[in-house]
Amino acid sequence: MKVILKADVKGSGKKGDVIEVSEGYAKNFLFKKDLAGPATASSLNEAMQKKQAQAFHKAEELKSMQALAASLKGKKITLAIKTGENGKLFGSVTSAQIAQELAAAGIEVDKKKILLKEPIKNLGTYQINIRLMEKVETEITVEVVAA
8 A cells, every 4th residue: 555654653664655565554554543645646746746845955954055055155253352461362253153153244054053173272373163054164263363
C-alpha cells in the first residue's frame, strides 16, 4: 500500500515522502497516529507541488545567503571594550556583541551563526567565521580596541 507521510517516521521516511508499506502497518499504526495518509492521485499531486515549492524556497534562501556572505566577506568591524592593565578585557567578547555591532552597520546576522574558535580576551585583530547556512560561510575581521 502506498502512503504519503505527514511527519518523519523513524525507519520509514521523512515528511512528504511517498513510501510503500504493508496494509496492516498503514492502517494500524500510520493512519491511527495520523503519521500518514493514503496516496491518492490528488494527494500525490499535492505532495509533489509542496516539494517543488520547498525546493524553490530553499534555492531562494541559498541565493540570499550567498549575497549576504559576499557583502560580509572582508568586512572589518571595531569593538571598543573596557580593559584593565596589560590590555586584558573584563570578561570576553561574545558573538552577541559582534552581532550587535554588525546590526549597527546595517547587517542582520544571528549571534548563533557567528563562530568563535576561542573566547576573545585580549586587544587585537581577529578573523571570525560566520556560517550563514550549510555550505555558506564567510569571514570578517574584528578589531578589539580599548574604550
